[in-house]
Amino acid sequence: MTAPMGTDNVRIAVLGAGSWGTVFANIIADAADLARERHPEAPAVEVVLWGRRASVVEAVNRTSQNPDYFPGIDLNPRLTATDDAAKALSDADVVVLAVPSQTLRGNLVEWRPHLREDAVIVSLMKGVELGTLSRVSQIIAEVLEFPEERVAVVSGPNLAREIAERQPATAVVACPHEETAVRLQSLFKSAYFRPYTSTDLVGVEIGGAMKNVIGLAVGMAEGMGFGDNTKASLITRGLAETTRLAVALGADEHTLSGLAGMGDLVATCSSPLSRNRTFGEKLGAGQTLEQVIAETKQTAEGVKSSESILELGWRHGVDLPITEAVVKMLHHDLSPAEALTAFMARSSKPERYGV
Ligand SMILES: NC(=O)c1ccc[n+]([C@@H]2O[C@H](COP(=O)([O-])OP(=O)(O)OC[C@H]3O[C@@H](n4cnc5c(N)ncnc54)[C@H](O)[C@@H]3O)[C@@H](O)[C@H]2O)c1
Numbered sequence: 001m002t003a004p005m006g007t008d009n010v011r012i013a014v015l016g017a018g019s020w021g022t023v024f025a026n027i028i029a030d031a032a033d034l035a036r037e038r039h040p041e042a043p044a045v046e047v048v049l050w051g052r053r054a055s056v057v058e059a060v061n062r063t064s065q066n067p068d069y070f071p072g073i074d075l076n077p078r079l080t081a082t083d084d085a086a087k088a089l090s091d092a093d094v095v096v097l098a099v100p101s102q103t104l105r106g107n108l109v110e111w112r113p114h115l116r117e118d119a120v121i122v123s124l125m126k127g128v129e130l131g132t133l134s135r136v137s138q139i140i141a142e143v144l145e146f147p148e149e150r151v152a153v154v155s156g157p158n159l160a161r162e163i164a165e166r167q168p169a170t171a172v173v174a175c176p177h178e179e180t181a182v183r184l185q186s187l188f189k190s191a192y193f194r195p196y197t198s199t200d201l202v203g204v205e206i207g208g209a210m211k212n213v214i215g216l217a218v219g220m221a222e223g224m225g226f227g228d229n230t231k232a233s234l235i236t237r238g239l240a241e242t243t244r245l246a247v248a249l250g251a252d253e254h255t256l257s258g259l260a261g262m263g264d265l266v267a268t269c270s271s272p273l274s275r276n277r278t279f280g281e282k283l284g285a286g287q288t289l290e291q292v293i294a295e296t297k298q299t300a301e302g303v304k305s306s307e308s309i310l311e312l313g314w315r316h317g318v319d320l321p322i323t324e325a326v327v328k329m330l331h332h333d334l335s336p337a338e339a340l341t342a343f344m345a346r347s348s349k350p351e352r353y354g355v
């Protein structure tokens with residue numbers, strides 16, 4: 001990896017013009033403007049957003065807004081969009097992926113012929129694939145046959161709406177190859193978005209995927225009318241089971257107390273902006289799964305990933321009681337009240353076990 005993120009101009013394609021893809025493309029464009037303002041000799045960065053729907057693409061190009069997701073919020077005017085993936089990918093040095101985790105494998109097969117062989121791929125996704133139990137970076141490496149130094153992940157407490165409003169936020173850019181993480185960090189650092197680096201891809205990805213499941217559980221507690229003790233208990237024990245699984249998969253325990261672990265868990269479990277928490281809240285308030293799915297227009301990754309994460313736990317002999325309760329409620333007709341009773345009645349144990 002040389003020119004893409006060195007001194008030459010950079011072309012970045014962001015695939016997925018939904019909530020996070022739109023905002024992340026905007027971060028990159030704003031970051032490039034700031035870099036140029038401070039260092040006029042900095043490489044030029046071109047950002048192109050790919051979306052499936054022609055109406056969204058047309059609106060971004062004509063009005064510099066994405067009215068379906070963020071009406072009234074102005075995006076960087078240098079951001080352009082296309083519904084032609086081949087065009088977006090043509091000559092892209094960095095390809096950022098922001099589609100649902102469960103569709104990614106099929107999307108990548110379609111996009112692969114258009115990708116540059118030396119491109120760097122960055123996942124913004126927070127899920128674990130059903131069936132294969134693969135993390136997103138593993139899907140990318142497998143389908144594209146890319147080496148680990150060209151696959152990275154960005155994760156953290158990043159509720160898209162707040163960052164669309166350019167409120168300050170932080171994140172982690174993870175890649176086993178530190179130099180890649182550092183170069184991406186410099187491309188993504190704007191006045192309001194501060195990425196840190198990590199080489200712990202496993203910890204960062206498991207933190208991101210599991211906080212969605214715990215967010216569903218906390219939402220259910222909220223919907224059932226429970227208060228802050230219940231929610232704090234779920235968050236804290238949720239972090240314990242996230243850490244157990246991540247460490248069993250080879251992660252560094254400390255990653256889970258960082259931004260991609262505790263940070264994201266707190267943001268998701270506290271915010272009405274979280275799709276996962278909101279989804280759980282509606283279930284806890286008594287709506288059926290079908291009703292909530294019908295009302296949910298954006299991706300709530302935890303609904304499907306709860307099942308693959310539970311299976312990962314079984315495969316590695318890791319106890320995931322909150323995840324198990326969420327799976328039973330979502331997919332096996334256990335009521336939130338029954339799940340809570342079963343959770344509270346589990347055998348007694350010391351607070352620190354298994355890690
Ligand atoms: N929204 C956030 O605040 C946020 C923050 C951090 C990470 N994430 C993660 O980013 C990923 C994307 O989430 P999002 O919030 O942008 O979701 P979203 O539902 O807002 O957007 C998903 C995008 O993927 C597209 N899409 C849906 N099905 C597709 C398919 N079969 N093929 C190709 N494209 C398809 C949609 O058209 C849409 O543009 C998720 O893994 C999510 O966990 C989201």
Ligand SMILES: O=P(O)(O)OC[C@H](O)CO
Pocket residue numbers: 126156157158159160212215264267268273274275276277299300301
């Ligand atoms: O809306 P959610 O629940 O997918 O959460 C969004 C982000 O992942 C928060 O960091």
